[in-house]
Amino acid sequence: MTAPIPEAADVAADDTTRPPALELRHLTKSFKVGSESFGRASRVKAVDDVSLQIESGTTLGLVGESGSGKSTIARLVCRLLTPDSGQVLVDGVDVAEGRRRSKAYARKVQIVFQDPTASLNPRWKVRRTIAEGIRAHKLRPRDEIDARVRELVDLVGLPENSLDRYPHEFSGGQRQRIAIARALAVEPEVLVLDEPVSALDVSIQAQILVLLQNLQDLTGLTYLLIAHDLAVVQRFCDRVAVMRTGEIVESGDPSIIHSNPQHPYTKALVEAHPVPDPHRRGAWGIKSSTNGQGSVA
Amino acid sequence: MTKFVLKRLAHTVIVLLGVSVMVFFLIRYLPGDPVDLMFDGGDDEATAEAIAAGREAFAEGRGLSGSLPSQYFNFLGEISRGDLGTSLFRNVSVTTLIRQTLPLTFQLAVAGQLVNMLLSFPLGMLGAAKQNSIWDRGGTALALIGTAMPNFWQGIMLILVFAVWIPIFPVSGVMDLGIDLREVTHIPVVDAVITGNWAALKSLMMHLALPAITLGASASLVRILRSSLLEVKHQDFMDAYRARGVRERSVTLHMLRNALPTTVVIFGIRLGTIISGSVVIETVFAYQGMGWLLINGINQRDYPLVQGIVLTFTVFTALASLLTDIVHGWLDPRVKVTSSA
Amino acid sequence: MTDINDLGVATDSAPVDDLAPERKQRGSLIVAFAWAIVVGWILVALLAPWIAPHDPGTQSLVNRLQPPGTSGHLLGTDAIGRDVFSRILHGARLSLGAAALVAVFTSIVAVSIGLISGYFGGWVDAVLMRIVDIWLAFPGLILAIAMVTALGRGLDKMIIALVLAGWAGMARIVRGETLQLREREYTMSAQVLGVSKPGIMFKHLLPNIMPTILVVTALDIGSTILGLASLAFLGVGIGSDVVTWGSMLSDGRNYISTAWWVALFPGLAIFTIVLAVNLVGDWLRDRYDPRSPFRRAKLDAAMRAAGEGQLDAPGPAEASRVAGDGTTKSPDGGQR
Numbered sequence: 019m020t021a022p023i024p025e026a027a028d029v030a031a032d033d034t035t036r037p038p039a040l041e042l043r044h045l046t047k048s049f050k051v052g053s054e055s056f057g058r059a060s061r062v063k064a065v066d067d068v069s070l071q072i073e074s075g076t077t078l079g080l081v082g083e084s085g086s087g088k089s090t091i092a093r094l095v096c097r098l099l100t101p102d103s104g105q106v107l108v109d110g111v112d113v114a115e116g117r118r119r120s121k122a123y124a125r126k127v128q129i130v131f132q133d134p135t136a137s138l139n140p141r142w143k144v145r146r147t148i149a150e151g152i153r154a155h156k157l158r159p160r161d162e163i164d165a166r167v168r169e170l171v172d173l174v175g176l177p178e179n180s181l182d183r184y185p186h187e188f189s190g191g192q193r194q195r196i197a198i199a200r201a202l203a204v205e206p207e208v209l210v211l212d213e214p215v216s217a218l219d220v221s222i223q224a225q226i227l228v229l230l231q232n233l234q235d236l237t238g239l240t241y242l243l244i245a246h247d248l249a250v251v252q253r254f255c256d257r258v259a260v261m262r263t264g265e266i267v268e269s270g271d272p273s274i275i276h277s278n279p280q281h282p283y284t285k286a287l288v289e290a291h292p293v294p295d296p297h298r299r300g301a302w303g304i305k306s307s308t309n310g311q312g313s314v315a
Numbered sequence: 316m317t318k319f320v321l322k323r324l325a326h327t328v329i330v331l332l333g334v335s336v337m338v339f340f341l342i343r344y345l346p347g348d349p350v351d352l353m354f355d356g357g358d359d360e361a362t363a364e365a366i367a368a369g370r371e372a373f374a375e376g377r378g379l380s381g382s383l384p385s386q387y388f389n390f391l392g393e394i395s396r397g398d399l400g401t402s403l404f405r406n407v408s409v410t411t412l413i414r415q416t417l418p419l420t421f422q423l424a425v426a427g428q429l430v431n432m433l434l435s436f437p438l439g440m441l442g443a444a445k446q447n448s449i450w451d452r453g454g455t456a457l458a459l460i461g462t463a464m465p466n467f468w469q470g471i472m473l474i475l476v477f478a479v480w481i482p483i484f485p486v487s488g489v490m491d492l493g494i495d496l497r498e499v500t501h502i503p504v505v506d507a508v509i510t511g512n513w514a515a516l517k518s519l520m521m522h523l524a525l526p527a528i529t530l531g532a533s534a535s536l537v538r539i540l541r542s543s544l545l546e547v548k549h550q551d552f553m554d555a556y557r558a559r560g561v562r563e564r565s566v567t568l569h570m571l572r573n574a575l576p577t578t579v580v581i582f583g584i585r586l587g588t589i590i591s592g593s594v595v596i597e598t599v600f601a602y603q604g605m606g607w608l609l610i611n612g613i614n615q616r617d618y619p620l621v622q623g624i625v626l627t628f629t630v631f632t633a634l635a636s637l638l639t640d641i642v643h644g645w646l647d648p649r650v651k652v653t654s655s656a
Numbered sequence: 657m658t659d660i661n662d663l664g665v666a667t668d669s670a671p672v673d674d675l676a677p678e679r680k681q682r683g684s685l686i687v688a689f690a691w692a693i694v695v696g697w698i699l700v701a702l703l704a705p706w707i708a709p710h711d712p713g714t715q716s717l718v719n720r721l722q723p724p725g726t727s728g729h730l731l732g733t734d735a736i737g738r739d740v741f742s743r744i745l746h747g748a749r750l751s752l753g754a755a756a757l758v759a760v761f762t763s764i765v766a767v768s769i770g771l772i773s774g775y776f777g778g779w780v781d782a783v784l785m786r787i788v789d790i791w792l793a794f795p796g797l798i799l800a801i802a803m804v805t806a807l808g809r810g811l812d813k814m815i816i817a818l819v820l821a822g823w824a825g826m827a828r829i830v831r832g833e834t835l836q837l838r839e840r841e842y843t844m845s846a847q848v849l850g851v852s853k854p855g856i857m858f859k860h861l862l863p864n865i866m867p868t869i870l871v872v873t874a875l876d877i878g879s880t881i882l883g884l885a886s887l888a889f890l891g892v893g894i895g896s897d898v899v900t901w902g903s904m905l906s907d908g909r910n911y912i913s914t915a916w917w918v919a920l921f922p923g924l925a926i927f928t929i930v931l932a933v934n935l936v937g938d939w940l941r942d943r944y945d946p947r948s949p950f951r952r953a954k955l956d957a958a959m960r961a962a963g964e965g966q967l968d969a970p971g972p973a974e975a976s977r978v979a980g981d982g983t984t985k986s987p988d989g990g991q992r
Contacts, residue, residue, distance in 0.1 A: 333787070459935070594798065
């Protein structure tokens with residue numbers, strides 16, 4: 019079903035078909051720590067000369083422990099932060115052209131946050147939350163918004179009566195589906211997933227990941243998946259990049275990374291996270307499926 | 316610590332500059348042309364030209380001519396030299412008037428603060444120590460009542476009871492007439508003590524009593540003191556002390572010491588209330604301090620005087636605030652860390 | 657500069673050793689009573705022209721300084737024979753009406769500035785907060801007096817003056833709240849979604865700071881009423897031609913030795929309404945202010961019971977969150 023997975027070495031070579039959906043070039047971002055005035059403002063490099071490419075319709079997993087800078091990358095990519103230097107390119111176009119965060123950019127890159135409870139406005143009904151993006155970009159005339167919202171809710175596998183309920187009436191997994199629906203509402207090309215399943219129960223994690231996979235198959239979305247759990251990355255990603263203290267230390271095919279990690283840090287990471295045998299079928303065994311939530315059609 | 320002090324100092328300087336701009340504009344913004352308001356046309360028979368010339372001269376003399384920025388810089392220059400202008404009504408320099416009245420307000424403010432502490436501390440501590448007891452409830456109720464009562468009403472009622480019905484205290488004024496007091500520091504109470512003039516001291520105290528009580532009773536520290544003491548009391552390290560068997564009395568002492576920084580800050584914040592309160596209370600008691608003078612000045616349209624007093628009050632408040640901040644920072648090291656102006 | 661809100665000390669709701677049920681009972685009785693007083697005065701203010709036995713301005717030199725209980729004059733008459741009771745009823749209109757107007761306009765100004773300052777951050781925030789500092793450097797009443805003096809006499813000017821004098825404190829509180837809410841993930845989601853800045857401010861931030869605004873306004877009304885009365889007493893901005901409790905007290909001061917009732921009753925009126933309003937404000941704060949530890953505790957307990965975790969609490973990742981422009985801000989939104 020998927021296109022052949024390019025080896026890390028191949029990608030740098032000429033890509034005659036199209037530019038990568040998302041590319042980061044020498045991205046650097048540091049933060050001030052401690053008191054700002056009267057000198058002695060030390061800076062911490064959260065992201066240090068990071069470069070990545072993600073081909074359209076594929077998933078890149080970004081792994082690392084807390085503090086490695088992966089969340090900062092997420093924020094840089096969706097422009098909640100501006101980099102100190104370096105570029106973010108979507109479809110080969112530098113996004114920094116024009117204003118800091120132009121509205122059109124929202125149609126290119128969207129984000130799903132880790133904590134679905136915090137990312138949904140508790141006072142808003144689900145309907146309004148999902149419709150927010152549609153309204154902001156005027157993607158549908160007013161009388162069609164409702165139909166579109168119903169489409170989206172169906173797409174993420176939630177019943178239609180969810181629309182008139184409030185976030186607190188749902189479970190964590192369901193809230194995450196709402197968040198995904200909201201992000202899809204503006205029809206982005208790239209979806210940044212900042213640890214989308216870390217806050218969920220293990221059994222639910224699989225469902226959400228399957229949903230995401232199905233959506234990708236259906237729409238050709240490109241994913242930047244940030245996670246700290248190698249198992250998740252293993253099953254789901256076409257390529258993996260490992261981050262540590264702001265830098266990418268290793269990247270490549272997930273199974274190769276797992277079986278033959280090069281960098282000592284990656285080795286440590288792999289050893290710390292036992293991954294179920296990828297050749298054994300089970301809860302994790304099937305990558306794309308029609309069981310569980312969401313149908314491809 | 317030095318960095319902290321310097322930062323606070325710089326901040327205060329900026330704020331005071333802003334204050335001077337505001338005061339400058341407030342007076343310039345008076346309805347009608349300030350020059351017309353202040354300039355007495357002079358002799359009715361003078362020619363229109365002479366009047367116009369006189370007006371020009373007056374305006375220049377008072378720094379009311381020229382572009383606005385230049386007026387402001389003149390203003391700033393004068394202030395820094397201590398020249399606050401001349402009172403329109405009394406024809407004396409504003410600075411002199413302030414110098415005469417400031418000590419009186421100062422002694423009233425200090426007396427008021429003392430009364431406030433005497434009232435608030437016992438009530439606050441009792442309330443924290445015996446939470447929810449009748450003492451606590453009563454103290455809180457008293458505090459609530461105290462803040463709701465208009466201070467001028469309190470003053471008037473005190474006059475009614477303790478000066479009219481039961482004539483213990485005098486109704487108004489600073490000191491009985493006919494008593495001579497040699498001035499050393501210009502603060503009457505201090506001078507009376509220094510010169511051993513007990514008659515004067517007694518008179519001063521009697522006149523100070525009711526205003527000070529009124530001033531002290533309305534700015535209430537009780538609830539806040541109680542809250543901050545309770546916060547400390549309930550913190551874990553206090554239980555640790557108790558668990559180790561430290562005597563309850565020492566525990567209380569620790570509690571006090573930890574609540575001290577907050578109390579100091581509240582003190583400083585209440586300063587503004589005390590100063591505002593003194594304006595009203597001096598009027599009630601016809602106590603001729605700076606607040607009383609301010610109201611007089613307003614009623615007499617004596618704008619240089621009003622400007623000078625507002626400025627003086629504010630500068631003092633700001634400096635006292637600065638001092639409080641520094642003491643707070645010294646007492647509670649956490650303040651310096653979170654502080655980044 | 658240090659501000660009471662930066663201290664993290666809840667001024668009135670402190671942790672309790674135990675919350676005895678009778679205490680809560682008795683507490684709610686008092687609150688009910690306070691509400692009754694507030695409603696009562698509001699009715700008085702609205703209906704004064706109809707329920708007052710006399711016209712507040714009618715003078716009668718024959719009838720001057722009559723003690724309370726004199727026929728037709730429940731609370732006596734003042735120095736020029738005007739009925740004290742009627743004047744008190746009419747005085748309520750000004751005290752309450754003007755205070756309400758001041759409260760409304762102050763909120764509007766404070767919220768606008770606070771929202772903009774908190775949301776945009778950067779130099780906008782720095783400048784606006786410096787201005788707030790300058791405003792707050794003035795002792796409260798003094799600033800009001802200065803403003804009133806500058807603007808001139810008249811009720812409308814006095815209201816404007818009080819709004820100008822009093823917006824700064826609330827603005828700072830609003831800014832603090834905004835800073836916190838700005839870091840909430842639903843706000844950031846809205847940003848990424850492409851919602852415009854004003855859109856975010858109106859749709860996400862404003863509704864969530866409303867409870868705080870209402871509580872702060874309610875708590876401030878008491879001091880607004882006192883401030884108005886003080887100004888009237890001092891004769892600044894309003895003369896005794898208008899019926900105000902403050903000016904009644906000012907007159908009463910002059911006759912204190914001979915006619916104590918002229919001063920007692922207006923003061924009593926002010927006292928009762930301010931006390932009632934303060935009590936109601938406290939109750940509102942305990943119930944509705946999201947910052948009040950009292951409420952937070954109750955809310956958390958309720959949510960935990962429902963198995964939902966904490967509603968509206970900052971997400972786990974938020975503790976290490978940095979602000980959008982890369983600088984670190986202290987979590988309590990203190991102006992530092």
